[in-house]
Amino acid sequence: MSRVFPAPLLSLALFVLWLLLNLSVSAGNILLAAILAIFAPLLMAPLRPQHAHVRRPWVVIKLVCRVGLDVLRSNLQVAIGVLRCGIRPPHSAFVHIPLDLRDAHGLAALSMITTVVPGTVWSELALDRSTLLLHVFDLDDQDAFIEHFKRVYERPLMEIFE
Amino acid sequence: MTGLLANAVLASLFILIIAMALALVRLFRGPSAQDRVLALDYLYILGMLMMLVLGIRYASDTYFEGALLIALFGFVGSFALAKFLLRGEVIE
Protein backbone atom coordinates (compact mmCIF):
# COMPACT_ATOMS: atom_id res chain seq x y z
CA MET A 1 0.00 0.00 0.00
CA SER A 2 2.65 2.51 1.01
CA ARG A 3 4.74 1.60 -2.04
CA VAL A 4 1.90 2.37 -4.43
CA PHE A 5 0.84 5.51 -2.56
CA PRO A 6 3.90 7.05 -0.88
CA ALA A 7 1.84 10.16 -0.11
CA PRO A 8 -1.88 9.39 0.00
CA LEU A 9 -2.90 12.97 0.83
CA LEU A 10 -0.92 14.32 -2.13
CA SER A 11 -2.51 11.72 -4.42
CA LEU A 12 -5.97 12.69 -3.27
CA ALA A 13 -5.21 16.40 -3.75
CA LEU A 14 -3.91 15.82 -7.29
CA PHE A 15 -6.98 13.72 -8.16
CA VAL A 16 -9.39 16.43 -7.00
CA LEU A 17 -7.29 19.16 -8.64
CA TRP A 18 -7.43 17.48 -12.04
CA LEU A 19 -11.19 16.98 -11.89
CA LEU A 20 -11.74 20.58 -10.74
CA LEU A 21 -9.54 22.03 -13.47
CA ASN A 22 -11.43 20.12 -16.16
CA LEU A 23 -14.84 20.65 -14.59
CA SER A 24 -16.04 17.18 -15.47
CA VAL A 25 -16.26 13.73 -13.92
CA SER A 26 -16.37 11.74 -17.15
CA ALA A 27 -14.66 8.33 -17.29
CA GLY A 28 -11.70 9.62 -19.33
CA ASN A 29 -10.98 12.42 -16.93
CA ILE A 30 -11.21 10.10 -13.94
CA LEU A 31 -8.71 7.77 -15.63
CA LEU A 32 -6.28 10.65 -16.33
CA ALA A 33 -6.71 11.93 -12.77
CA ALA A 34 -5.97 8.46 -11.38
CA ILE A 35 -2.82 8.18 -13.53
CA LEU A 36 -1.66 11.58 -12.28
CA ALA A 37 -2.50 10.72 -8.68
CA ILE A 38 -0.58 7.44 -8.77
CA PHE A 39 2.51 8.34 -10.80
CA ALA A 40 3.26 11.94 -9.82
CA PRO A 41 3.88 11.10 -6.12
CA LEU A 42 5.98 8.07 -7.17
CA LEU A 43 8.18 10.29 -9.32
CA MET A 44 8.36 12.94 -6.60
CA ALA A 45 9.16 10.52 -3.77
CA PRO A 46 12.99 10.75 -4.12
CA LEU A 47 12.72 14.54 -3.81
CA ARG A 48 11.13 14.34 -0.39
CA PRO A 49 13.59 12.71 2.00
CA GLN A 50 11.44 13.30 5.08
CA HIS A 51 7.86 12.17 5.19
CA ALA A 52 5.28 14.20 7.01
CA HIS A 53 3.15 12.25 9.46
CA VAL A 54 -0.13 14.02 9.91
CA ARG A 55 -2.00 12.86 12.99
CA ARG A 56 -5.23 13.84 14.66
CA PRO A 57 -7.39 15.04 11.74
CA TRP A 58 -9.81 16.60 14.22
CA VAL A 59 -7.09 18.99 15.44
CA VAL A 60 -6.26 19.83 11.81
CA ILE A 61 -9.88 20.78 11.09
CA LYS A 62 -10.09 22.87 14.25
CA LEU A 63 -6.83 24.65 13.41
CA VAL A 64 -7.96 25.42 9.84
CA CYS A 65 -11.23 26.92 11.10
CA ARG A 66 -9.37 28.89 13.74
CA VAL A 67 -6.93 30.29 11.15
CA GLY A 68 -9.82 31.21 8.85
CA LEU A 69 -11.50 33.20 11.61
CA ASP A 70 -8.21 34.84 12.60
CA VAL A 71 -7.63 35.86 8.97
CA LEU A 72 -11.05 37.57 8.90
CA ARG A 73 -10.43 39.40 12.18
CA SER A 74 -6.89 40.37 11.30
CA ASN A 75 -8.03 41.66 7.89
CA LEU A 76 -10.46 44.03 9.58
CA GLN A 77 -7.82 45.14 12.09
CA VAL A 78 -5.24 45.90 9.41
CA ALA A 79 -7.83 47.68 7.23
CA ILE A 80 -8.87 49.88 10.16
CA GLY A 81 -5.23 50.45 11.06
CA VAL A 82 -4.53 51.60 7.50
CA LEU A 83 -7.49 53.99 7.51
CA ARG A 84 -6.52 55.46 10.88
CA CYS A 85 -2.76 55.62 10.32
CA GLY A 86 -2.87 59.38 9.81
CA ILE A 87 -4.37 59.90 13.28
CA ARG A 88 -2.76 57.05 15.19
CA PRO A 89 0.21 55.27 13.61
CA PRO A 90 0.13 51.51 14.39
CA HIS A 91 2.60 50.26 16.99
CA SER A 92 4.53 47.86 14.79
CA ALA A 93 7.30 45.87 16.40
CA PHE A 94 9.56 42.88 15.95
CA VAL A 95 8.91 40.07 18.43
CA HIS A 96 11.33 37.28 19.33
CA ILE A 97 9.37 34.12 20.01
CA PRO A 98 11.03 31.09 21.62
CA LEU A 99 9.88 27.97 19.76
CA ASP A 100 9.30 24.44 21.02
CA LEU A 101 8.24 23.09 17.63
CA ARG A 102 11.14 21.39 15.81
CA ASP A 103 9.51 19.39 13.00
CA ALA A 104 10.30 20.88 9.56
CA HIS A 105 6.79 20.34 8.20
CA GLY A 106 5.28 21.88 11.32
CA LEU A 107 7.51 24.92 10.93
CA ALA A 108 6.52 25.21 7.27
CA ALA A 109 2.85 25.14 8.27
CA LEU A 110 3.53 27.72 10.99
CA SER A 111 5.23 30.04 8.49
CA MET A 112 2.26 29.69 6.14
CA ILE A 113 -0.18 30.54 8.93
CA THR A 114 1.76 33.58 10.14
CA THR A 115 2.16 35.00 6.63
CA VAL A 116 -1.42 34.36 5.54
CA VAL A 117 -2.76 36.20 8.60
CA PRO A 118 -2.29 39.86 7.57
CA GLY A 119 -1.31 41.13 11.02
CA THR A 120 1.93 39.14 11.23
CA VAL A 121 4.88 38.51 8.91
CA TRP A 122 7.36 35.70 9.52
CA SER A 123 10.78 37.35 9.22
CA GLU A 124 13.55 35.03 10.30
CA LEU A 125 14.20 31.69 11.95
CA ALA A 126 17.31 30.81 13.93
CA LEU A 127 19.52 28.09 12.43
CA ASP A 128 18.87 25.77 15.38
CA ARG A 129 15.10 26.43 15.09
CA SER A 130 14.91 27.75 18.64
CA THR A 131 13.87 31.36 18.02
CA LEU A 132 11.56 33.03 15.54
CA LEU A 133 11.61 36.69 14.56
CA LEU A 134 8.11 37.91 13.78
CA HIS A 135 6.96 41.35 12.67
CA VAL A 136 3.59 42.34 14.15
CA PHE A 137 1.48 45.12 12.63
CA ASP A 138 -0.14 46.42 15.80
CA LEU A 139 1.25 45.18 19.11
CA ASP A 140 -0.20 46.06 22.51
CA ASP A 141 1.30 43.63 24.98
CA GLN A 142 4.32 41.61 23.90
CA ASP A 143 4.15 38.87 26.56
CA ALA A 144 0.43 38.33 26.05
CA PHE A 145 0.99 38.10 22.28
CA ILE A 146 3.74 35.49 22.67
CA GLU A 147 1.60 33.43 25.06
CA HIS A 148 -1.41 33.65 22.71
CA PHE A 149 0.70 32.72 19.67
CA LYS A 150 2.19 29.66 21.35
CA ARG A 151 -1.16 28.48 22.69
CA VAL A 152 -3.26 28.99 19.55
CA TYR A 153 -0.86 28.01 16.74
CA GLU A 154 2.22 26.20 18.05
CA ARG A 155 0.52 23.77 20.44
CA PRO A 156 -1.89 22.29 17.82
CA LEU A 157 0.91 22.02 15.25
CA MET A 158 3.04 20.09 17.76
CA GLU A 159 0.09 17.77 18.35
CA ILE A 160 -0.34 17.24 14.60
CA PHE A 161 3.26 16.75 13.48
CA GLU A 162 5.22 15.43 16.50
CA MET B 1 -27.36 39.61 -16.20
CA THR B 2 -29.54 42.39 -14.85
CA GLY B 3 -28.58 45.94 -14.02
CA LEU B 4 -27.66 45.28 -10.39
CA LEU B 5 -24.92 42.76 -11.05
CA ALA B 6 -23.66 44.57 -14.16
CA ASN B 7 -23.30 47.79 -12.18
CA ALA B 8 -21.58 45.99 -9.30
CA VAL B 9 -19.10 44.41 -11.72
CA LEU B 10 -18.37 47.80 -13.28
CA ALA B 11 -17.95 49.40 -9.85
CA SER B 12 -15.58 46.72 -8.62
CA LEU B 13 -13.52 46.96 -11.84
CA PHE B 14 -13.27 50.71 -11.22
CA ILE B 15 -12.19 50.17 -7.59
CA LEU B 16 -9.56 47.66 -8.73
CA ILE B 17 -8.23 50.22 -11.25
CA ILE B 18 -7.87 52.79 -8.44
CA ALA B 19 -6.04 50.16 -6.39
CA MET B 20 -3.70 49.49 -9.33
CA ALA B 21 -3.00 53.21 -9.65
CA LEU B 22 -2.13 53.38 -5.94
CA ALA B 23 0.19 50.39 -6.27
CA LEU B 24 1.81 52.09 -9.27
CA VAL B 25 2.45 55.16 -7.10
CA ARG B 26 4.37 52.97 -4.67
CA LEU B 27 6.13 51.23 -7.55
CA PHE B 28 7.48 54.51 -8.95
CA ARG B 29 8.07 56.29 -5.65
CA GLY B 30 9.19 53.40 -3.40
CA PRO B 31 12.43 54.49 -1.81
CA SER B 32 14.04 51.05 -1.73
CA ALA B 33 14.16 48.18 -4.19
CA GLN B 34 12.14 45.88 -1.94
CA ASP B 35 9.30 48.41 -1.96
CA ARG B 36 9.15 48.20 -5.72
CA VAL B 37 9.16 44.40 -5.70
CA LEU B 38 6.35 44.41 -3.14
CA ALA B 39 4.29 46.81 -5.28
CA LEU B 40 4.89 44.69 -8.40
CA ASP B 41 3.75 41.58 -6.54
CA TYR B 42 0.63 43.44 -5.46
CA LEU B 43 -0.05 44.52 -9.05
CA TYR B 44 0.00 40.86 -10.09
CA ILE B 45 -2.58 39.97 -7.44
CA LEU B 46 -4.79 42.89 -8.46
CA GLY B 47 -4.56 41.86 -12.11
CA MET B 48 -5.57 38.35 -11.17
CA LEU B 49 -8.60 39.60 -9.23
CA MET B 50 -9.51 41.73 -12.23
CA MET B 51 -9.43 38.69 -14.50
CA LEU B 52 -11.84 36.89 -12.15
CA VAL B 53 -14.23 39.89 -12.20
CA LEU B 54 -14.01 40.09 -16.00
CA GLY B 55 -14.85 36.38 -16.12
CA ILE B 56 -18.09 37.17 -14.30
CA ARG B 57 -18.78 40.15 -16.58
CA TYR B 58 -18.52 38.10 -19.77
CA ALA B 59 -19.80 34.85 -18.22
CA SER B 60 -16.79 32.97 -19.58
CA ASP B 61 -14.61 30.21 -18.09
CA THR B 62 -11.56 31.21 -20.11
CA TYR B 63 -10.76 34.14 -17.85
CA PHE B 64 -10.31 31.74 -14.94
CA GLU B 65 -7.40 30.10 -16.71
CA GLY B 66 -5.91 33.51 -17.37
CA ALA B 67 -6.20 34.32 -13.67
CA LEU B 68 -4.52 31.04 -12.74
CA LEU B 69 -1.65 31.76 -15.15
CA ILE B 70 -1.20 35.32 -13.84
CA ALA B 71 -1.04 33.98 -10.29
CA LEU B 72 1.62 31.41 -11.25
CA PHE B 73 3.76 33.81 -13.30
CA GLY B 74 3.44 36.49 -10.66
CA PHE B 75 4.72 34.04 -8.07
CA VAL B 76 7.69 33.03 -10.20
CA GLY B 77 8.56 36.64 -11.05
CA SER B 78 8.36 37.94 -7.49
CA PHE B 79 10.26 34.91 -6.24
CA ALA B 80 13.11 35.56 -8.67
CA LEU B 81 13.25 39.26 -7.82
CA ALA B 82 13.22 38.62 -4.07
CA LYS B 83 15.92 35.98 -4.45
CA PHE B 84 18.02 38.48 -6.41
CA LEU B 85 17.65 41.04 -3.63
CA LEU B 86 18.59 38.44 -1.05
CA ARG B 87 21.86 37.54 -2.74
CA GLY B 88 23.01 41.01 -1.81
CA GLU B 89 24.79 41.95 -5.00
CA VAL B 90 22.83 45.17 -5.34
CA ILE B 91 23.19 47.20 -2.16
CA GLU B 92 22.18 50.80 -2.31
Place this chain on the structure above:
Amino acid sequence: MTQTLPFWLELTTAGLLLAGSLFAMLGALGLVRLKDYFQRMHPPALASTLGAWCVALASILYFSGLKQSPVLHAWLIPILLSITVPVTTLLLARAALFRKRAAGEDVPEEVSGRDGGN
Protein backbone atom coordinates in the same frame (compact mmCIF):
# COMPACT_ATOMS: atom_id res chain seq x y z
CA MET C 1 -26.35 31.91 -21.85
CA THR C 2 -29.52 33.84 -21.17
CA GLN C 3 -30.22 32.12 -17.90
CA THR C 4 -31.48 34.62 -15.32
CA LEU C 5 -30.29 34.35 -11.75
CA PRO C 6 -32.53 34.60 -8.68
CA PHE C 7 -32.38 38.03 -7.11
CA TRP C 8 -30.80 36.97 -3.82
CA LEU C 9 -27.96 35.28 -5.70
CA GLU C 10 -27.27 38.43 -7.72
CA LEU C 11 -27.35 40.53 -4.57
CA THR C 12 -24.88 38.25 -2.74
CA THR C 13 -22.56 38.10 -5.75
CA ALA C 14 -22.61 41.89 -6.12
CA GLY C 15 -21.93 42.40 -2.41
CA LEU C 16 -19.05 39.92 -2.40
CA LEU C 17 -17.48 41.53 -5.49
CA LEU C 18 -17.66 45.01 -3.99
CA ALA C 19 -16.32 43.81 -0.62
CA GLY C 20 -13.43 41.97 -2.26
CA SER C 21 -12.36 44.87 -4.44
CA LEU C 22 -12.74 47.33 -1.54
CA PHE C 23 -10.39 45.22 0.56
CA ALA C 24 -7.93 45.09 -2.34
CA MET C 25 -8.08 48.89 -2.58
CA LEU C 26 -7.54 49.29 1.17
CA GLY C 27 -4.44 47.14 0.78
CA ALA C 28 -3.15 49.43 -1.97
CA LEU C 29 -3.96 52.47 0.17
CA GLY C 30 -1.94 50.97 3.01
CA LEU C 31 0.92 50.31 0.59
CA VAL C 32 1.00 54.05 -0.17
CA ARG C 33 0.18 55.57 3.22
CA LEU C 34 2.21 53.57 5.74
CA LYS C 35 5.60 54.99 6.68
CA ASP C 36 7.87 52.02 7.38
CA TYR C 37 8.79 49.21 4.96
CA PHE C 38 7.95 46.42 7.40
CA GLN C 39 4.57 48.01 8.06
CA ARG C 40 3.98 48.07 4.33
CA MET C 41 4.53 44.31 4.15
CA HIS C 42 1.18 43.73 5.92
CA PRO C 43 -1.49 45.35 3.66
CA PRO C 44 -0.83 43.20 0.54
CA ALA C 45 -2.11 40.22 2.52
CA LEU C 46 -5.52 41.92 2.48
CA ALA C 47 -5.90 41.31 -1.25
CA SER C 48 -4.41 37.83 -1.25
CA THR C 49 -6.63 36.59 1.59
CA LEU C 50 -10.00 38.26 2.10
CA GLY C 51 -10.04 40.04 -1.29
CA ALA C 52 -9.35 36.84 -3.20
CA TRP C 53 -11.76 34.84 -1.01
CA CYS C 54 -14.63 37.24 -1.67
CA VAL C 55 -14.07 37.45 -5.43
CA ALA C 56 -13.60 33.68 -5.78
CA LEU C 57 -16.76 33.04 -3.76
CA ALA C 58 -18.66 35.50 -5.96
CA SER C 59 -17.38 33.69 -9.06
CA ILE C 60 -18.42 30.31 -7.65
CA LEU C 61 -21.91 31.56 -6.76
CA TYR C 62 -22.40 33.22 -10.15
CA PHE C 63 -21.29 30.29 -12.31
CA SER C 64 -23.10 27.76 -10.11
CA GLY C 65 -26.30 29.77 -10.52
CA LEU C 66 -25.74 30.13 -14.24
CA LYS C 67 -25.14 26.44 -14.91
CA GLN C 68 -27.52 25.11 -12.23
CA SER C 69 -24.79 22.87 -10.80
CA PRO C 70 -21.84 23.50 -8.45
CA VAL C 71 -18.84 24.98 -10.29
CA LEU C 72 -16.07 25.01 -7.72
CA HIS C 73 -12.90 25.58 -9.72
CA ALA C 74 -12.51 29.25 -8.74
CA TRP C 75 -11.68 28.05 -5.22
CA LEU C 76 -8.32 26.86 -6.60
CA ILE C 77 -7.19 30.50 -6.75
CA PRO C 78 -7.30 31.16 -2.96
CA ILE C 79 -5.65 27.78 -2.35
CA LEU C 80 -2.89 28.56 -4.84
CA LEU C 81 -2.42 32.03 -3.35
CA SER C 82 -2.22 30.68 0.19
CA ILE C 83 0.64 28.43 -0.93
CA THR C 84 2.61 30.88 -3.10
CA VAL C 85 2.18 34.21 -1.30
CA PRO C 86 3.91 33.08 1.95
CA VAL C 87 6.99 32.07 -0.05
CA THR C 88 7.44 35.48 -1.70
CA THR C 89 6.54 37.39 1.47
CA LEU C 90 9.04 35.39 3.50
CA LEU C 91 11.82 35.91 0.95
CA LEU C 92 11.05 39.62 0.71
CA ALA C 93 11.14 39.98 4.50
CA ARG C 94 14.50 38.25 4.67
CA ALA C 95 15.87 40.29 1.76
CA ALA C 96 14.73 43.50 3.45
CA LEU C 97 16.34 42.49 6.76
CA PHE C 98 19.57 41.58 4.97
CA ARG C 99 19.73 44.84 3.03
CA LYS C 100 18.80 47.02 6.00
CA ARG C 101 21.46 45.35 8.15
CA ALA C 102 24.01 45.86 5.40
CA ALA C 103 23.02 49.52 5.22
CA GLY C 104 23.30 49.82 9.01
CA GLU C 105 19.67 50.71 9.69
CA ASP C 106 17.79 50.06 12.91
CA VAL C 107 16.57 46.46 12.60
CA PRO C 108 17.00 43.51 15.01
CA GLU C 109 20.21 41.50 15.02
CA GLU C 110 20.34 38.10 13.37
CA VAL C 111 18.59 35.58 15.58
CA SER C 112 21.27 32.96 15.02
CA GLY C 113 24.87 34.00 15.44
CA ARG C 114 25.81 33.94 11.78
CA ASP C 115 24.04 34.63 8.53
CA GLY C 116 21.56 32.02 7.42
CA GLY C 117 18.16 31.22 8.83
CA ASN C 118 15.52 29.08 7.27
